[in-house]
Amino acid sequence: MLPKRVIGILTWREGLRFEEPAYLRKLVQTGQKLGAEIYLFSHQDVNVSARKIKGFIPKPNGGWMSKSFPWPEVVIDRYRRRVKEYIRLRNSDLFFFANSPFSKKWRVTNLLASDERVKRWIPETHVYEKGKVRNMLARHGLVYVKPGNGTGGRSILRVKSSGKDYSLSGCDKKHKHHVARIDTVEGVEKWVKTWVEEQRIRDGNFLVQQGLDLGLLRKHVVDVRLLIQKDERGEWTVTGCAIRMGEKGSATSNLHGGGKAIPFEWLMSRRFGEERGELIKQECYRLAFEVANTLEDYFGRMMEFGLDIGVDVDGRAWLIEVNPKPGREVFRQMGDMALYRKAIARPIQFALYLARNQARFLSL
The missing domain is CATH 3.30.1490.20 (ATP-grasp fold, A domain)
Structure with missing residues (x-):
């Protein structure tokens, strides 16, 4: 029997308090189902001399347990705070990361606005x-x-x-x-x-x-949240997209601010007709592939992006924002649990692909 692949998930931790604990719990559980030895860890959990990690996994009845784990073959970076210890760790060559460090929004916007492949979509x-x-x-x-x-x-x-x-x-x-x-x-x-x-x-x-006129529904701001991820073959693929509809009178469509998730096809066909709605969807997909490939050229290997795309009242697509460590709650809120589970599984599947092919990547 082959030994299990070892995957680490780097995140912020204080005691037994983690950032985005519900998602990370599902990520570890999904990894375990896929046959990986998988755990969470933070910058303070790394024992370089012993080549061991103090890792954390979910207890069956809630909470977390810790134990010593072997050194990870691949690390998924979900750390969302730019503390100096994290930056030092990211800049070291201790780990083989599934995703490269990213940059501030302004630098990313500037890069995309000046790149011929994608600048037509940048406000x-x-x-x-x-x-x-x-x-x-x-x-x-x-x-x-x-x-x-x-x-x-x-x-x-x-x-x-x-x-x-x-x-x-x-x-x-x-x-x-x-x-x-x-x-x-x-x-x-x-x-x-x-x-x-x-x-x-x-x-x-x-x-x-x-500003873009995103008033596809009266008195509501709406935009598209699209998730593009690497799959088990290491290739970019669009996992799915959904419409986020802001609260009545709100300046944003964000779900944290009371927004709702609704199916993309429902709104686009209602507003533009079925045929035009399908063309707009294809344009959003094309935008996502071009943006993912362009950003990978600039920053190195990436794993997933959440794209906020605005579709204006004329049906034109615009890139509003790119997030390299995206959430996937939009699919759960929309009620598509199969898509939600797929969105959680893909980072693990890509990490396992990297672990199997690590020698080839390290020689590049």
């Missing part, structure tokens, strides 16, 4: 500075101000020019909604400046992005 985006909101409003009438290092739909502000005044709406760090109506562009600049100062995450910058 105009700039780093926030004095006067930038005024300039962008004059060009587009609608702009979004958002953190360059934020997640979960927090701290995103929507600014719309409405005749002689301006309407602003946003969701702060604590998911509290804010709205304002202001009658001068100078007042808008002042309001946005205060928002940026109060909502800044650590030392991160803010971005000002061309």
Whole structure:
């Protein structure tokens, strides 16, 4: 009998507290079903001299148990905090990682906006500075101000020019909604400046992005969450996509902020007709493959991306954001549990593929 492949999942840990514990529990359980020896660990759990890891696995009745595990053949990086110990570990050559380190949103946006393969899908985006909101409003009438290092739909502000005044709406760090109506562009600049100062995450910058008319449903912002992953053969494949529909009047479609997940085909065929809806889906898939391949060229081997894609009222697809450590709750919320399970299994299947073929990858 062949020995089990050893897969480690690198994540943040404090005591027995983990980030995204429900997902990580399912990831480890799925790996065990697929025949892997698999465990969670953090930067403080690595014993280099003994080539052992203090790893954690779920207890059957909840909670976590730890024991000493063998050195992982492949490590899946799910660490979502840029603490110095994590960065030091990522920059070492201790492990063979399934996914490479990524960069801040602004650098990624800049790279994609200047690459011939994908730039047609990128909305105009700039780093926030004095006067930038005024300039962008004059060009587009609608702009979004958002953190360059934020997640979960927090701290995103929507600014719309409405005749002689301006309407602003946003969701702060604590998911509290804010709205304002202001009658001068100078007042808008002042309001946005205060928002940026109060909502800044650590030392991160803010971005000002061309607003898109994503009102495919009246009074709701909607966008597409698409998950593209490497499969058991190491090839990019679209696992699935769904529509995220924001709360009535919300500036974002994010599920954490009260949004709902609905099937892609249902909304697109209702809005554009079945044939056009299928063409829009194909365009979203094409966008995803091009973006995944382009980013892999820049950053090295990657494993999965969650893409937020806006489809405007004319049926044109736009890339809003790329997340290299995406969630997959959209499929569960939509009620497609088979797709949800597949989305959890794929990272493990890809890691097992890498473990089997590690010698070939290390020689590249």
